[in-house]
Amino acid sequence: MINRRDFLKNTAKGIAGIALPLAAFExxxxxxxxxxxxxxxxxxxxFVVDTYKCVGCGMCVKACKKENxxxxxxxxxxxxxxxxxxxxxxxxFADTPKGARDGFITSKIDLGLGKFQDIKKEDIEKAFFVPKxxxxxxxPPCVQVCPVGATYQAPDGVVLVDRDWCIGCGxxxxxxxxxxxxxxxxYHTAEKCNFCYHRITRGLKTxxxxxxxxxxxxxxxxxxxxxxxxKIIRSERVGILKxxxxxxxxxxxxxxxxxxx
Amino acid sequence: MVHxxxxxxxxxxxxxxxxxxxxxxxxxxxxxxxLVAGAFVLSSLYHVFGIKQLRxxxxxxxxxxFALLFVAPMPIVxxxxxxxxxxxxxxxxxxxxxxxxxxxxxxxYGAIVASELWFLYRRHFVELALPLKEKQDKGxxxxxxxxxxxxxxxxxxxxxxxxxxxxxKAIKILAAIGIPVACFLHGYAGFIFGSxxxxxxxxxxxxxxIFIMSAIVSGIALCMLTYIITMELRKWLSIRGKxxxxxxxxxxxxxxxxxxxxxxxxxxxxxxLVLAITLELLDLIFRGYTAVKSWDVLRxxxxxxxxxxxxxxxxxxxxxxxxxxFLLPGLTIRRAVLGVCLVIFGVFMMRWNVVIxxxxxxxxxxxxxxxxxxxxxxxxxxxxxxxxxxxxIGLMPFPLFWLISRIFPVFNVKExx
Numbered sequence: 307m308i309n310r311r312d313f314l315k316n317t318a319k320g321i322a323g324i325a326l327p328l329a330a331f332e333x334x335x336x337x338x339x340x341x342x343x344x345x346x347x348x349x350x351x352x353f354v355v356d357t358y359k360c361v362g363c364g365m366c367v368k369a370c371k372k373e374n375x376x377x378x379x380x381x382x383x384x385x386x387x388x389x390x391x392x393x394x395x396x397x398x399f400a401d402t403p404k405g406a407r408d409g410f411i412t413s414k415i416d417l418g419l420g421k422f423q424d425i426k427k428e429d430i431e432k433a434f435f436v437p438k439x440x441x442x443x444x445x446p447p448c449v450q451v452c453p454v455g456a457t458y459q460a461p462d463g464v465v466l467v468d469r470d471w472c473i474g475c476g477x478x479x480x481x482x483x484x485x486x487x488x489x490x491x492x493y494h495t496a497e498k499c500n501f502c503y504h505r506i507t508r509g510l511k512t513x514x515x516x517x518x519x520x521x522x523x524x525x526x527x528x529x530x531x532x533x534x535x536x537k538i539i540r541s542e543r544v545g546i547l548k549x550x551x552x553x554x555x556x557x558x559x560x561x562x563x564x565x566x567x
Numbered sequence: 568m569v570h571x572x573x574x575x576x577x578x579x580x581x582x583x584x585x586x587x588x589x590x591x592x593x594x595x596x597x598x599x600x601x602l603v604a605g606a607f608v609l610s611s612l613y614h615v616f617g618i619k620q621l622r623x624x625x626x627x628x629x630x631x632x633f634a635l636l637f638v639a640p641m642p643i644v645x646x647x648x649x650x651x652x653x654x655x656x657x658x659x660x661x662x663x664x665x666x667x668x669x670x671x672x673x674x675x676y677g678a679i680v681a682s683e684l685w686f687l688y689r690r691h692f693v694e695l696a697l698p699l700k701e702k703q704d705k706g707x708x709x710x711x712x713x714x715x716x717x718x719x720x721x722x723x724x725x726x727x728x729x730x731x732x733x734x735x736k737a738i739k740i741l742a743a744i745g746i747p748v749a750c751f752l753h754g755y756a757g758f759i760f761g762s763x764x765x766x767x768x769x770x771x772x773x774x775x776x777i778f779i780m781s782a783i784v785s786g787i788a789l790c791m792l793t794y795i796i797t798m799e800l801r802k803w804l805s806i807r808g809k810x811x812x813x814x815x816x817x818x819x820x821x822x823x824x825x826x827x828x829x830x831x832x833x834x835x836x837x838x839x840l841v842l843a844i845t846l847e848l849l850d851l852i853f854r855g856y857t858a859v860k861s862w863d864v865l866r867x868x869x870x871x872x873x874x875x876x877x878x879x880x881x882x883x884x885x886x887x888x889x890x891x892x893f894l895l896p897g898l899t900i901r902r903a904v905l906g907v908c909l910v911i912f913g914v915f916m917m918r919w920n921v922v923i924x925x926x927x928x929x930x931x932x933x934x935x936x937x938x939x940x941x942x943x944x945x946x947x948x949x950x951x952x953x954x955x956x957x958x959x960i961g962l963m964p965f966p967l968f969w970l971i972s973r974i975f976p977v978f979n980v981k982e983x984x
Contacts, residue, residue, distance in 0.1 A: 386583045402583055418581065419576065419578050438582075447764060447765060451663075451664045451763070453656050471655060472648075472652075473648070473649050477664065479584075480766060482765055484930070489570040491568070494570070494648040494649060495648065495649065567580065
């Protein structure tokens with residue numbers, strides 16, 4: 307029979323024994339280690355879209371699909387271009403056929419269900435194109451809702467997906483107010499624009515920025531005051547998408563309209 | 568083909584990556600967990616609050632809840648694009664996500680139900696195991712039964728009055744803890760939806776509460792239905808004279824017990840049904856009254872595209888008609904069967920209208936998506952996220968219940984207490 311003294315002794319030893327390896331977890335917390343090495347990240351990637359310059363050619367979408375190995379004919383895309391047409395009688399039409407991969411080759415608006423609406427030129431009040439991509443939010447809801455931590459925010463602000471760990475529940479797709487996420491048709495994991503992370507971290511521009519013939523898309527580092535993108539964001543009147551969700555998006559738009567969805 | 572493209576039809580302006588990603592299995596998931604939670608709450612009404620009239624139903628509901636418990640995570644497994652990685656939720660739970668708590672909540676609840684069952688059936692196990700232990704030349708089947716029931720006693724063979732009393736106490740405590748945990752299990756399923764700020768239809772703090780109420784409604788209804796079916800079977804067996812050992816011998820006696828149990832349970836069903844409908848209508852009225860940005864598209868979905876699903880199938884056939892059926896005096900078994908079937912259907916439609924209805928409109932608020940349930944599958948994806956997969960999940964509890972009731976018999980057992 308164990309006496310009280312031995313019992314207490316052994317309990318204390320046991321707790322100490324268990325606590326030690328648990329403490330090791332705390333010591334090697336990778337996030338803390340990382341934070342210690344680079345106290346504050348010197349880079350925060352941001353994007354500027356100048357909608358005045360976009361002509362809806364779809365070169366960015368093509369380039370993105372090829373660069374990031376999104377099956378060319380699959381009806382999903384990391385970036386896309388939307389067309390908005392407002393008529394004189396106050397109606398708004400919008401479409402993005404195949405994400406504008408092939409540009410807008412017809413003036414007819416795609417209404418879905420195989421229907422198209424032709425709008426006469428003289429009825430148009432205004433019309434413009436809006437490129438869309440992941441907003442790399444400062445407060446990303448997709449990262450918040452991932453149950454396994456397979457999607458995470460890099461210290462430079464870009465939200466990434468770990469294809470080897472994603473379970474494919476689709477919660478992040480549901481959580482994104484911008485509809486930028488989808489399931490990769492080949493890997494069957496959550497997929498999204500990551501600002502061509504493999505390129506920007508090597509000093510290159512993203513595929514879409516490089517492909518845009520009109521300079522409508524620009525990527526930069528907002529922590530660098532000399533960066534031309536930073537200068538635009540600081541000096542021009544820029545807008546963001548769906549501010550009401552509190553996601554703090556980091557893609558800034560020049561010439562945003564209230565009708566942009 | 569992209570996941571979701573097969574069963575989604577887009578109308579007007581929808582973002583290119585938008586599809587109905589959460590389909591029928593995600594309808595089944597809250598439906599099944601709802602049944603689990605509901606069945607458990609029903610059994611606890613007797614154990615905790617001592618509602619004697621529910622005694623017969625309580626044991627039944629608890630065993631049924633246990634059978635349903637194994638089915639509840641199955642829709643998620645079928646839904647995952649990488650089902651084998653489902654274990655990652657336990658390995659690296661990311662606690663800011665509502666789904667991450669699943670492993671913890673679910674196993675806590677499972678442990679409570681399992682231990683409550685053990686205390687409830689301990690005496691039964693001992694009484695089966697002891698004679699088998701003494702028997703000298705056991706046959707193969709007897710050996711098997713001996714091993715199973717010996718293992719189930721967990722080495723405790725004491726069934727004196729005193730220990731049985733403490734069993735009773737343990738059951739009461741477990742059932743009491745179980746009620747909030749069951750509500751949490753299901754409320755949390757509601758939270759998964761209610762916390763998605765991107766979805767205008769889902770995002771409401773009322774969602775978990777609505778889910779709990781409708782869960783209890785559906786759980787009680789399914790227990791009533793299964794109870795009636797088993798009682799009818801027993802009546803049929805008693806006519807054929809096969810049940811000499813049964814407690815209620817004659818058909819008339821059985822019928823008498825059946826009607827009184829069903830009438831009693833129906834009262835609780837009605838009570839929770841009223842609560843569920845009240846909350847749902849409150850949510851609807853509040854949305855219409857406050858009419859925020861999303862209301863235009865929500866209104867067109869609720870009163871237009873999904874009108875039949877919501878007002879005819881869910882509120883009309885699934886709520887109003889059974890409400891009248893149960894309110895009319897002199898409830899008969901036949902009427903009760905019709906009523907509970909409609910209630911279960913109504914709760915299913917509620918889940919459907921939340922999950923599918925929540926994806927019926929685009930995030931752009933300027934377009935719609937229509938869901939077409941795959942009926943004839945042409946690959947694994949369209950089977951598991953189609954009618955076949957849903958039926959598989961819906962029917963699974965019944966054979967499982969049969970199997971579990973071989974070990975935990977629901978009728979004619981001496982109570983541990």
